[in-house]
Amino acid sequence: xxxxxxxxxxxADATDVQVVVPRGELDLDNLLPxxxxxxxxxxxxxxxxxxxxxxxxxxxSFLRVLLSIxxxxxxxxxxxxxxxxxxxxIVGMDKVLKIHPTVAAAKAAPAGETxxxxxxxx
Numbered sequence: 001x002x003x004x005x006x007x008x009x010x011x012a013d014a015t016d017v018q019v020v021v022p023r024g025e026l027d028l029d030n031l032l033p034x035x036x037x038x039x040x041x042x043x044x045x046x047x048x049x050x051x052x053x054x055x056x057x058x059x060x061s062f063l064r065v066l067l068s069i070x071x072x073x074x075x076x077x078x079x080x081x082x083x084x085x086x087x088x089x090i091v092g093m094d095k096v097l098k099i100h101p102t103v104a105a106a107k108a109a110p111a112g113e114t115x116x117x118x119x120x121x122x
Contacts (some may be wrong), residue, residue: 016045017107019078023054026062035065042073049106053079058087066097074098076106 018041022034040049048069069075076098080088088094098108 004094013107017047017049018035018042018045019049019051019103019107021051022052025057027057027059028061031061031065038069038075039072042069042075044105045073047076047107047111049076049078049103051078052084053081053103055081055084058084063091063093064086067093070097074111076100076109077107078103097120 020034020037020041022037024030026034038048038050050066066075066077077088078100079102080099085099088097088099098106098109100109
């Protein structure tokens with residue numbers, strides 16, 4: 001499944017949080033549409049939530065995109081599947097990415113939070 005077919009961005013709500021919802025495998029071959037969505041979301045508000053619940057695979061290029069977007073905005077990763085959560089922890093990105101168990105928790109988290117967040121990655 002490609003990002004073009006399945007990713008969507010929900011509009012910002014009263015908390016000015018954009019939620020991007022990709023589905024499927026994310027790798028170098030299909031990452032551009034998601035990257036563009038995340039960049040647009042970063043420009044439209046101070047916070048972006050990536051609903052990772054539908055991501056079945058992510059490679060190093062996906063992780064690189066997360067780091068890049070995380071430098072541009074307050075990026076929060078919500079509901080990652082166990083394999084993705086483990087990958088983030090193994091490479092040490094749980095120290096810099098904000099991981100949350102749900103989209104609601106990611107949206108509600110205080111702005112200054114850093115690191116593993118509430119999901120207990122690592």
